[in-house]
Amino acid sequence: MKNNRFYGYLQNILHSINIKTAEIKQLDTLISFFRRIPKRYYKIAGIVAGSFIVLLTVISIIVINKRDPLLKSAILRAQEKANQEYQIDLSIGKAYFSGLSEVTLENVKVVPQKADQLASIQTLTVSIKILPLLFGNTKIADLGLENASITFVKKDSISNYDFIFRKKDSTETSTNKEPLNLANVADRMIHQVLFKIPDNMKLRNFVVSYQDDSLQQSLTVPAADIDDGELTSTILVNQNQATWYLNGDLKPNKNNLFFQLTAKEKKVEFPLLEKKYGLKLNFDTLEAHLKKVKWNNGKEDFQISASGRVVNLLVNHWRIASNNVIVPNGSIDAEVIIGKDYIELDKNSQATIAKVTAKPYARFSLSPNKTIALGLEVPETKAQDVFDSFPAGLFESLEGIKVSGTMKYSADFFLDTKNPDSVKLHSALQESGFKINAFGKTDFSKINSQFVYTPYEDGKPVRDIIVGPDNPNFTPLNQISPLLRNAVLTAEDPLFFSHEGFEERSIRASIATNFKEKAFKRGGSTISMQLVKNVFLDREKTIARKVEEMLIVWLIEHNKIVSKQRMLEVYLNVIEWGRNVYGISEASQNYFLKKPSELDLGESIFLASIVPSPKNGIYRFNEYGGLKPFLASYFRLIGSLMANDGIVTRDSTQTYGFYSVSLRNAVLPTHSVPDTISQDINKEDLEREIKEAEQLLQDLFGTKIN
Template sequence: MDTIKTFFKSIPRRYYMIAAGVGGVLIVLFTIVAIIAINKREPLLKSAIERAKAKALDDYQVQLEINKAYFSGLKEVSFEGISATPIDADTLVNIELLRVSVKLFPLLSGKVKLANMDMENARVSFIKKDSVTSNYDFLFREKEADTAQVAEVEKAEEPIHMAKLANRVIHQVLYKIPENMDLTKFEISYKDDSLFHNIKIPKANIDNGDLESTILVNEDKATWHIDGDLNPGRNRLSFRLYADQGKVELPLLEDKYGMRVNFDMIEAELQDVKWINNDDLQISISGQLSNFLINHWRIASNDVIVPKASTQAELIIGKDFIELDEGSVVQLEEIKAHPYAKLTLLPHKIYDLGVEIPEMDAQKAFDSFPTGLFESLEGIQVSGKMKYRFDLHLDSEMPDSVQLHSAIEENGFKINSYGKTDLSKINSPFTYEPYETDGPVRDIIVGPENPDFTPLNQISPLLRNAVLTAEDPTFFTHEGFVEKSIKASIATNFKEKAFRRGGSTISMQLVKNVFLDREKTLARKVEEMLIVWLIEHNDIVSKERMYEVYLNVIEWGNNVYGISEAARHYFLKDQSQLTIGESIFLASIVPSPKRGLSRFTSYGGLQPYLTGYFRLIGTLMANSGYIPRDPNRSYGFYSVSLRNAVLPSRAPEPDSTMLDTDRSRIDLEREVEEAERLLEQLFGKEIEEQ
């Protein structure tokens, strides 16, 4: 202390006088600037509001109205009577009173950060009329680009830096989260021709980052709570949502989309946003979910229940890519998976997807499957260990060069007892129950008791080999999956921008027919693949028996099941008498059996567009030594004749509009072209006589 006093005494008095003078001048200047700012701030506020109104009208066709706006403090602005109404639509937003204050120091660097916010009597109403027009269409409408702006962007040498853009957007959002907030009487509602749902928030508070709120759903039918810790200055946010009693239900999803969703509690946290180098932005997110239930016909036929799930995600955004880092973790009960994804945008789009499940106890893996997801496997008892790895790489400029790897590796894996479904039942006679949309069709005995059942060695070799060639040429050598076929299907579907054809093997089709119902859900597809792996990998059923059952149960037309019924239905003959042309025709309708009759003309001959398909399948069969070569390369096309009793009616004279029959013909032609394209991808672009 004595040293400090000595130091200040040593400074000449005139320096103190100079410092005092400079300080006084600065205070005077600051006072003058403050007076000018205070006097000018009202006109500036009015100008800013007019610009906001003009922008809302020009960019979104929304009329923004503010009855009164004024400064209610040095750094606080109050707005009264705010409304936002899209042109020719109902009012979207009404706010009686809004007060906001900003932090002063961030303003010096041009950043606007909210310090406090008060809102009273606010209402957001989403309204849709006639199932077509709504007052929120503008949110999804592309803004008309200004010609000058487009030209300026096109002239720009540097593309958008994704990481910098993401950083700006994230912090714009974070800066708008106030440290303190009082929200009173806030309501959000949705209304259309048949539905009305609303959420009311009587009171919500943020006190130095601590969030508390109560939410009333559909006029007090349920009460939710959201609490959390908001610290946007440190890039950290966390919240949890739970109900007063019972589960958090989402009735709007159920009423509008038929999706039932509920859970006990959901927690989420933004842990950090930081630069890991000069170009890459890392976003760390975590979350957990308890007793989650979902039911939707696209996912599964029953309730799917997940008792507990959690995730730790590391998202990396670079200059020209977005990536989910392979260090991310998703945990489902005992299953711990490491997902990976990357979208590279420049110089063109490249997609990378992957997931790794490290080695774990096999029984724990099966026990961790969500209840209701894989019904056939519920209760299965296994031993040993297993792990899984999936990788996909797709270059949008070279989709035919897609790279794919999917493999389950096991160590001492063994099935000790089957669960709900006995996977070995097809080794002996059993009853097959085909399903349609309305339910089961009829019972079919798959065994000698059924006079239509035909053992494999008695089925026409022409038919056996035609179906093998068209559906699964390597069936007797693969283990349930053909990677090359799946890759070809992915490439085809990507180029067509739609799902045109899957990469199903005969093993997969058999499992789908015998063990699963016909519902096309995500769960059923995954369950199908798991059962195929279990059957093939554990040699539960021989290949010969699988193919025998397959040819005796698959559908060949409306209520036509098995090859014996199919031969009689189309050609009024025993299957052993099928010609090469008839066999190729029957192979062609396996993917779409209900359209079998549409492949014929009203005179009983085949439609001309099938000639290419016959040439392709016939050539492949000849190359494999199944049949002699046909010098005309027609392979029985012109000898196929449908029996008279099921001839399609002669088409009426066409008019100026496209007839339903024309649409059906075009669909069938496309199906055949897709099958040809897939086979060409598998066997080469040019399939010639060898």
């Protein structure tokens, strides 16, 4: 009865404060539900709630009374683990609870055994959130750090951080190990990072330094604070050499982190990278944003959504380019999907540089074999926007070029590491209405008329060579022996007259060989690519130069700036055939005292064999002027291919002029005169070089030549 009067009073109150009719109906329904619940259930609920509160109170009292021994026990376990697993002496001067869930450590030192001190902390205060702890998660609420330092030291080959890369000893058998699940690993790693980011932080005087036998670098953080997720910090590089600002908005509970790095009155620079690795790297602004992490497909795939942006990035490294490469503005939106046995950069990812947007793709799989898949798609874009978006300093010869029309590009690559010979590669650059209106720094049409070519050796010019009638050694294509022309084409670029500058089969074969050898053994260049490299580019082996080479080849071939016949003519007149021997006229005179038109089959095949390594050509002869026996199989291969094409008559002896080749006496190799080059060359090197060339041709033609 009392309950009914209570609920009646409640309804009258709701009506009196003008709650909407629909809301009153919902509340009436809820009140009616509670009316039907017997009183004894309320008593039971009250008893349970009271008991729970009493239990929590008892547990809290026990924990408070026992927490100091528990803290000491935890520290002892940490010290034992550090000593046993990493050979580290961890000492803590003082440890105590400074609050209900707050621990303070004083005078902490980390010293690897037989090495310099790695870290020291004067005062560290950490408080833990209680609620996540009840579910087994350690989430930092507040963090305080004063007068701390981390010092990485390397003397000779010994460092105080070797333990980081040291493998743990494990007595577990492979049958007891849980199979690796990359998605679970990623989830654990991400959330370990997120849980360790405090809601509030006060850091004062924190120093990170590196020193070895030749250099010393340091980063000093006089102050860094997180106030309810807002990060502000100041970083001094090498004392006061530069000042950085790292700011951000951190919401780890929402899986959302944003960081921004800038510098005071200058760029953010990394002197350690430049001094230690020769990498010059700087920028105005760098931003990184972790937007979201989540499980997909019933916890099968773990997805990470992130983005980044850089302003006025400058990169300089001898492997990348010979000049400073400058990217005014670049950004990426990445969708990374991690499965049980794979990591994938999803095709929905997007990268932008200036006016060009591309969709990159990458996937690395562990099962059933380790495989690598890469892809890139650039949608249809104004051609001028493409060339204007190339970073300054990357492709010097293309700077200032004016074009019209549109371009689009797609590429796909797949490699099974267990079967590298099955490598797949497809690259397609398509255009619509493309036209070169004006050349930039370099006029690619210059090779249609007489020009001066300057070969370089070790970065220094050798001599100027006139490519044209004013040079008595210049030989027009129709005055070069057809046998020589075809031997070189067969050996270097069998499909020269049918492709547009690239031969994917050759590139695939090169990738397979280089992967198997774990070294760069084969280039896969066509004659078009070799010509561009010799005439228009320096000889530096950088990534930028290789890409620039391919772009120029496409421009020349696709737009028919130069005919195939003229390309072959120039190629044979400028390439190196021996030490300070350039062009086919000098080559035929140097080795055989002949004109290019007089070369026979054996001499032509020999000259074709030395194109990849011309300085070694003379050492393929013995002291009597005859060819060394290991070259016989190469002659058989090239001769058979030429016979298959009807260029020469098939030789029943399979020698194709091998025994008729005779080097002129004046250049015979001797053992009495010391030669620094010959000392570096041995029979095995030369034989391996020829075998690699044979294998390439057999791969290209698909069958072994008899």
